Amino acid sequence: MRILSGIQPSGKLHLGNYFGMMRPALELQERGQAFYFIANYHALTSLHDAATLRANTLNVALDFLACGLDPACTIFFRQSDVPEVTELTWLLSVVTPMGLLERCHSYKDKTAKGIAATHGLFAYPVLMAADILSVQADLVPVGRDQKQHVEVARDIAIKFNLEFGEVFKVPTPEIRDSVAVVPGLDGQKMSKSYNNTIELFGSEKETRARVMRVVTDSKGMADPKDPATCNVFQLYRLFASPDQLSAMDARYRAGGMGYGEAKKALFEILWDTLAPFRARREELERNLDFVEQVLLAGAEKARAAARKTLDDARHAVGLT
16 A cells, blocks of 8 residues: 655644644554655745755755654655656646636635735645655545545546546545644644744744743633643643643643643643654754655655656657
């Protein structure tokens, strides 16, 4: 079974990225042949600073490897190192109905947030389909809010196969309902777009400051508090053991604990849990040649898979 997932280097990765995409992807490494990529072509829809894109791309590679990606069993690469994907995008675009793209909610959501309404932003679901179909992925793990992306890829694959013959495997989304939505500092979903994130590898000072900015209600120290509605508690539960969670729940409901104390407990458990990742990342930063070798070796394997798919597609449409 082939598994494919990608993440944009549009900014520094945060807790929402880790719990929403990275950790589930890392847990899938041993279920099949995993293809995980840094989606720097996709990032160009919103990021137009070359130096920042290069730095972000390297940071994503460091972050993934630090958090446990195993290059011995996972094919890890930069999207831009597999140019076959862009040619395949054109072959898919000639069978992609305009109506299919017009129904994609992501374009509307992003333009509503002020991202320029470009052709790249409008047509990027076709590039995403090429990412998936180029390696003939069986399984694409996504959150429920991203299910439409895989459905578009399925529709395009079926349309191409009907038009030109069987070339593409139709992928299956794996919906990760069990993955919690990570609240940001303001209680909305944690997202770079909302500027409400806690960075995965921020400095101790900055991480502590951001934790202390998490929005809470106005209940006083003596008041009992509802853990189910508290952003601090929802973040704490991502790191806590069952015993730790039970104890914190009891303290909330009993009263006598202020939100400042709860935030300090959140910072401490977050900082301690991520300590091994930080140590590994510092080690990788001292060996960037190794990181580059991992990405190039992954790209070579991904290109081999994509080249075969592209050759089949070119033959099917009559280009060879």
